[in-house]
Amino acid sequence: MDESSREKNAIKTPSASDMQYYYQHMFPFKVIFNWLNHSPKAGRDIINREFAMAFRSGAYKRYNSFSSVQEFKTAIEKANPDRFEIGAIYNKAPKERDSLLKTEMKPLEKELVFDIDMDDYDTFRTCCSGAQVCEKCWKFITLAMVVVNTTLKEDFAYEDLIWVFSGRRGAHCWVSDRRARILNDLQRRNVLDYVNVVRDRNADKRLSLKRPYHPHLVRSLELLKPHFAKIILEEQNPWQDDNRAFETLLPSLHDKNLIEALKKYWTENPGRSSRDKWNDIDLVASKDVKVNKKQDYIIRLRECKADLIIATLYPKLDIEVTKQTIHLLKSPFCVHPSTGKVCVPIDANFSPDQAPRLMDLQKEMENNGNNINKTTLQPFINIFQEHVNKIMKHDMGTAKRERAEEAKTSLEF
Amino acid sequence: MFRQSKKRASSRKNFSVTDGEDGQLILGTSSASEKKLYDSIYASKLSFYELPPQGEITLDQFEVWAIDRLKILLEIESCVSRNKNMKEIEAIIKPHLQKTMPFNMDNLEAKKKDYYSHFILRLCFCRSQELREKFVRAETLLFKLRFNMLTSQDQIKFVQSLNLPSLQFISDEEKEKLKVQLYQTVSSQLQFQLNLHDETQREAYFKREKFIKLPFEDVIELVGNRQVFLRGGYAYLPQFQQLNLLASEFASKLTQDLIVTQRNLPQLNEDDRLLPILQHLSSGYTISDFQPDQYSKEDGDITANSVYSADIAQHYPLCVKNLFRGLRENHHLRYNGRQQLSLFLKGIGLSADEAMKFWTNAFTNGGHITVDKFNKDYRYNFRHNYGLEGTRIKYKPWDCRTILSKPRPARGEYHGCPYRDYNVEKLSNDLAQMNLTKTQISAVLDSCQKTEYTIACTQVFEYTHGSASSRASEDQTHIAHPNLYFERSRLLQKQQPSS
Ligand code: SF4
Ligand SMILES: [Zn+2]
Numbered sequence: 001m002d003e004s005s006r007e008k009n010a011i012k013t014p015s016a017s018d019m020q021y022y023y024q025h026m027f028p029f030k031v032i033f034n035w036l037n038h039s040p041k042a043g044r045d046i047i048n049r050e051f052a053m054a055f056r057s058g059a060y061k062r063y064n065s066f067s068s069v070q071e072f073k074t075a076i077e078k079a080n081p082d083r084f085e086i087g088a089i090y091n092k093a094p095k096e097r098d099s100l101l102k103t104e105m106k107p108l109e110k111e112l113v114f115d116i117d118m119d120d121y122d123t124f125r126t127c128c129s130g131a132q133v134c135e136k137c138w139k140f141i142t143l144a145m146v147v148v149n150t151t152l153k154e155d156f157a158y159e160d161l162i163w164v165f166s167g168r169r170g171a172h173c174w175v176s177d178r179r180a181r182i183l184n185d186l187q188r189r190n191v192l193d194y195v196n197v198v199r200d201r202n203a204d205k206r207l208s209l210k211r212p213y214h215p216h217l218v219r220s221l222e223l224l225k226p227h228f229a230k231i232i233l234e235e236q237n238p239w240q241d242d243n244r245a246f247e248t249l250l251p252s253l254h255d256k257n258l259i260e261a262l263k264k265y266w267t268e269n270p271g272r273s274s275r276d277k278w279n280d281i282d283l284v285a286s287k288d289v290k291v292n293k294k295q296d297y298i299i300r301l302r303e304c305k306a307d308l309i310i311a312t313l314y315p316k317l318d319i320e321v322t323k324q325t326i327h328l329l330k331s332p333f334c335v336h337p338s339t340g341k342v343c344v345p346i347d348a349n350f351s352p353d354q355a356p357r358l359m360d361l362q363k364e365m366e367n368n369g370n371n372i373n374k375t376t377l378q379p380f381i382n383i384f385q386e387h388v389n390k391i392m393k394h395d396m397g398t399a400k401r402e403r404a405e406e407a408k409t410s411l412e413f
Numbered sequence: 414m415f416r417q418s419k420k421r422a423s424s425r426k427n428f429s430v431t432d433g434e435d436g437q438l439i440l441g442t443s444s445a446s447e448k449k450l451y452d453s454i455y456a457s458k459l460s461f462y463e464l465p466p467q468g469e470i471t472l473d474q475f476e477v478w479a480i481d482r483l484k485i486l487l488e489i490e491s492c493v494s495r496n497k498n499m500k501e502i503e504a505i506i507k508p509h510l511q512k513t514m515p516f517n518m519d520n521l522e523a524k525k526k527d528y529y530s531h532f533i534l535r536l537c538f539c540r541s542q543e544l545r546e547k548f549v550r551a552e553t554l555l556f557k558l559r560f561n562m563l564t565s566q567d568q569i570k571f572v573q574s575l576n577l578p579s580l581q582f583i584s585d586e587e588k589e590k591l592k593v594q595l596y597q598t599v600s601s602q603l604q605f606q607l608n609l610h611d612e613t614q615r616e617a618y619f620k621r622e623k624f625i626k627l628p629f630e631d632v633i634e635l636v637g638n639r640q641v642f643l644r645g646g647y648a649y650l651p652q653f654q655q656l657n658l659l660a661s662e663f664a665s666k667l668t669q670d671l672i673v674t675q676r677n678l679p680q681l682n683e684d685d686r687l688l689p690i691l692q693h694l695s696s697g698y699t700i701s702d703f704q705p706d707q708y709s710k711e712d713g714d715i716t717a718n719s720v721y722s723a724d725i726a727q728h729y730p731l732c733v734k735n736l737f738r739g740l741r742e743n744h745h746l747r748y749n750g751r752q753q754l755s756l757f758l759k760g761i762g763l764s765a766d767e768a769m770k771f772w773t774n775a776f777t778n779g780g781h782i783t784v785d786k787f788n789k790d791y792r793y794n795f796r797h798n799y800g801l802e803g804t805r806i807k808y809k810p811w812d813c814r815t816i817l818s819k820p821r822p823a824r825g826e827y828h829g830c831p832y833r834d835y836n837v838e839k840l841s842n843d844l845a846q847m848n849l850t851k852t853q854i855s856a857v858l859d860s861c862q863k864t865e866y867t868i869a870c871t872q873v874f875e876y877t878h879g880s881a882s883s884r885a886s887e888d889q890t891h892i893a894h895p896n897l898y899f900e901r902s903r904l905l906q907k908q909q910p911s912s
Contacts, residue, residue, distance in 0.1 A: 156629065157646030179630075179646070187630060193637030210601050214639040215594035 014340050014358050028381045029073040035388045038395040050087030050094040052328050063094040082337045085328035107325045112180035116144050118169035120316035123203050124238045133169040135351050136235050144315035160391045167336025167343045176391045192322040198314045203248040207307040224313040232312050239274040252308045254300050344380035451524040457571040458517050466528050481513040482530035486551040491891035494868045505889045539675040553664045583624045598642040599651050625650045715762040717771035728902035730895045731831040739827030744779025749828035755798050760810030760896040765799040812894040813867045832866040867893045
């Protein structure tokens with residue numbers, strides 16, 4: 001509530017000169033450069049890396065590339081885009097594209113990325129709508145981060161991943177492990193499908209996941225279950241609205257008679273809370289079912305309820321972003337053009353009002369003699385820098401190991 | 414076989430990628446040494462096609478062998494598009510294999526045919542990424558099908574012959590530690606793929622099953638649908654899924670080989686005898702094997718009147734229904750529509766005399782066209798189609814490919830294929846009237862979207878003929894001919910117990 005009114009009153013969206021100032025004095029070009037390069041010395045991973053710039057006018061300029069931090073900074077400052085995006089590493093430098101045949105440009109590698117957007121939760125979100133977010137609904141995103149992190153780390157053994165606030169109502173995950181960077185499109189698609197359990201966003205059909213659950217689902221359910229009562233039944237309480245309950249709760253049940261009985265009951269007793277309705281399901285079921293089938297019936301019902309927890313809380317991914325190597329995604333530390341918030345790295349303790357705003361940062365700079373170290377942006381830069389250090393260390397380790405491997409195999413011949 | 418023109422189609426120049434020397438070519442091939450070579454290649458029944466073929470074949474063989482294999486691959490492709498599962502695909506493809514590409518037997522010709530046809534098609538399908546992917550997909554499935562047809566001894570023998578990096582089985586302790594998760598993962602596969610419907614059966618199987626541990630990237634296609642358990646970057650693959658591993662090895666080798674072949678292809682363009690054949694093979698060749706005579710017409714129940722009856726009309730594909738609709742509304746059809754319908758009707762057994770009756774009636778009963786005018790302007794055309802006038806050629810009913818190659822119908826025209834020509838609304842309406850469910854309709858629309866019109870049509874056939882057409886014994890191949898649609902539909906009805 002108060003967030004949206006604040007947005008209306010106080011926020012002026014960043015102007016072109018605000019952005020100019022930000023790129024000139026604050027944006028951590030070197031950190032981003034090293035992050036994408038995986039090494040302190042400029043190499044292929046950054047030189048052949050595509051950047052795209054998006055402008056206020058709606059113009060979008062693809063195939064930029066930079067071979068040094070200086071060139072990177074100068075070019076962005078000069079073009080002064082609203083935001084810029086990061087794409088794949090190609091076999092040639094993207095800026096030379098015009099002098100090449102189109103077929104000569106081949107995407108080779110890129111971080112594995114995931115994108116979660118609040119939009120996709122609207123079926124069960126009641127606290128806010130549209131572009132708004134608050135602490136309550138941000139919990140969807142936090143939970144999504146936890147589940148995706150666990151999956152990527154435990155199942156795929158990825159280590160170097162970081163989450164970045166998208167500036168308004170979502171989050172991006174960047175996986176920088178070498179093994180993730182070299183995935184081809186087919187592999188990306190499969191990793192995505194593995195992680196992406198809830199494909200249909202409408203909740204007008206039963207999810208009917210296979211039984212027994214795959215271990216990944218068993219674990220995810222365990223992670224989500226403890227939060228279901230608080231987030232869904234209490235805070236969001238989507239099914240207090242009877243029509244919404246008919247449309248998004250009842251279709252998940254397996255038994256027609258039960259659905260009819262509940263519909264009747266809720267029509268006669270309108271406006272019961274989500275928690276009451278959740279409990280009604282069991283009560284009505286136990287009354288109506290014949291004893292001889294009970295055992296089986298109860299199991300089925302419990303499965304439907306488990307599926308529902310997954311349907312409401314399991315991370316909802318924007319699949320397009322993950323599917324292809326060449327897909328571009330907004331760079332960390334960009335400023336969201338309509339909220340003025342910086343896209344900072346985040347963890348499970350983050351909530352959107354903690355993201356620094358460009359306007360505030362400018363004031364901080366004014367007051368502390370242009371010392372960026374003393375701004376509220378600096379802690380986020382430090383976190384990111386630490387992450388980059390870790391990646392570089394891992395990459396150096398892999399490179400060394402690979403060289404050793406090679407030496408060994410070439411000896412054998 | 415009579416060797417018309419001998420051609421060293423197999424010379425290393427065409428197939429080999431590594432060196433241009435002819436040194437290894439077996440010249441003046443004695444069939445004995447040839448036999449030895451192919452016996453050794455097929456010692457374990459299947460092949461990964463690692464060496465270029467050697468020996469000589471005729472141009473005739475070159476083309477016929479390639480077409481036979483191509484037909485099988487296209488049929489597989491169609492199955493995949495229609496979302497058939499492995500078992501269904503096997504039921505559809507097996508009879509074809511037995512007919513044209515038998516394997517697993519001691520026959521030099523069959524072995525050579527398999528080996529050469531694979532390599533010839535590599536030449537056709539290496540040219541673009543899209544073609545390569547198509548080819549790899551179909552060949553890999555073919556490989557899987559054949560692997561499944563081997564005895565388990567032969568399977569083991571084949572796997573050993575491959576020299577794959579040694580598979581790492583997990584220890585009993587590791588299996589014990591992960592048994593809950595491993596069982597959760599494979600339990601439904603045991604149920605649905607191995608048909609172990611009983612829990613105790615599944616548990617017993619699981620107890621004996623060995624698991625292979627390998628980087629998840631190596632079995633990536635089992636990752637997306639969560640068919641393997643993942644932990645620490647490794648996938649745990651049950652041994653009964655091993656074929657997937659072989660298949661992905663097969664696919665990745667073939668993909669690489671095709672890229673190399675493409676690079677070497679320009680050399681081949683010098684050979685003007687092969688090029689037209691290759692062009693023909695890779696340019697939108699579709700399966701339409703349909704021979705009208707393959708279905709008996711002895712009933713003679715197709716007459717000028719009966720073609721309107723529900724009993725007959727229920728078997729028409731949508732394009733024919735559309736033509737009838739146009740004919741009824743306008744008491745007329747323009748040239749292409751006339752051709753398409755009259756040849757179709759001829760194909761289902763409408764005699765020349767009955768045809769004249771039918772068309773005279775249809776054109777004159779609206780009152781715009783007199784019998785005189787009909788005789789003057791149209792009669793010749795219909796008689797011509799029956800080979801009774803002019804050059805006296807016996808015209809064949811149009812297959813879908815021909816239909817789709819004609820100009821699209823303009824306003825007031827009714828020829829063509831509704832799956833291409835109708836807009837989404839009209840098509841969904843018609844399909845709903847044929848009692849297709851929403852999901853079925855959207856599956857059909859999907860195929861149309863992908864311009865796979867004959868697949869859409871085959872899907873509709875399957876949906877409207879329900880359980881009858883999914884009986885394993887039935888012919889479920891791709892439909893690419895309106896007359897095939899009709900005949901198969903009638904046949905199914907006849908076989909249906911009259912109850
Ligand atoms: S696919 Fe062939 S048979 Fe089916 S409607 Fe189109 S043209 Fe007719
Ligand atoms: Zn909210």
